Amino acid sequence: MTATATIDGPDAARAKSQAGEKSASLYRMAMPGHLCPFGLKSKSMLERRGYRVDDNLLTTRDEVDAFKTAHGVETTPITFIGGQQIGGYTELKKHFGYRVLGKDEKTYTPVIAIFGSTALMSLAIALNVHGGFSIQHFLMWFFATSMVALAIQKLQDVEGFVNGFLGYDLLARRYVPYGYAYPYLELYAGVGMIALIGRVSPLVWLVAPVGIFIGTIGAISVIKAVYIEKRDLKCACVGGGSNVPLGAISLSENLIMAGMGLWMLGLWFAA
Structure with a gap:
């Protein structure tokens, strides 16, 4: 049931939420210029x-302000269940037992999303391009597409990336412009590797050394910061605004870049 809200006081709002065993009262903003997404999600x-x-529905600014004043809250939406004021969308999630990440709580979700997507994409490419599955082709596509995906994340906010990168990268700390160049170098190496998969070409010498260089410097930097100095840092690997912890993921990213470069040079010499 949806209706334009009358500004009930706290007691009236609680009473409405007690109307049935599984009933709730929701007050949310639905003005002509703004439909609150958290209200819809609640x-x-x-x-x-x-x-x-x-x-x-709170359809005017006056109604929103009157509701906030009447209930002593600073934001909407607000949900009442069983006569109890639950709160906003975040509080409602907690009420139902969903995990809610704190503002500074670290999470691997961004890298899981990226690597999961690139793994599926690489499987599809390997099956289509090579006519069947082979672990070598899959891994080469997976590593190269992952490098490109991670570079895209960094390029969305280069300043934010550099701010985080300067916290641990040894070369960027000595020469700051390297931090700005890093996402472009990673993109260049990833795209170059995609172009050279399945080929033995002298162009490998324009691509592989870049991956080896930035991957080696990055791996040494992570080992020093995390495993020697034991510092608790955020990883800039998926961009400056992420809360991914610096450690195994970033180390793997750098080792993969260096390893891909060495692998491609090895194929060149083997040919």
Whole structure:
């Protein structure tokens, strides 16, 4: 049930939420110029959990301000369940037992999303281009596409990336412009490796040394910062705004870049 809200006081709002065993009262902003996404997400969550939602829309700024004043809150939406004021969308998630990450809490979710996507993409490419699955072709496509995907993440906010990168990269600390060049070098190496997969070409000498260089410097920097100095840092590998912890993921990224370069040079010499 959706209706334009009357500004109920706290007691009235609690009473409405007690109307049934699985009922909830939701107050959310739905003004002509702004439909609150957290209100819609709260409504969807409640309905998925089997609640009948008394959906109260706050359609003007005056209604929003009056509701905040009446209930002593600073934001909307606000949900009431069983006569209890639950709070906003984050509080509602906690109420239902969903994990809510703190602002500075570290997570591997971004890298899982990237590597999971590039793994599926690499499998599809290997099957299409090479006519069947081989672990060598899959790994080469996976490593090269992952380098490109990680470079894209950095290039979205180069300044933010550099701010994090300067926290641990040994070469960037001595020569700051290297930090700005790094995402472009990673992109160059990744795209070059994609172009050379399955080929033995002298162009490998324009690509492989770049991957070996930036990968080796990066790996040494991570080992020093994390495993020798024991520093707790955020990894800039997926961009400056991420909360991915610096450690095994970043070390793997750098070792993969260096390893891909060495692998390609090895194929050149073997030919």
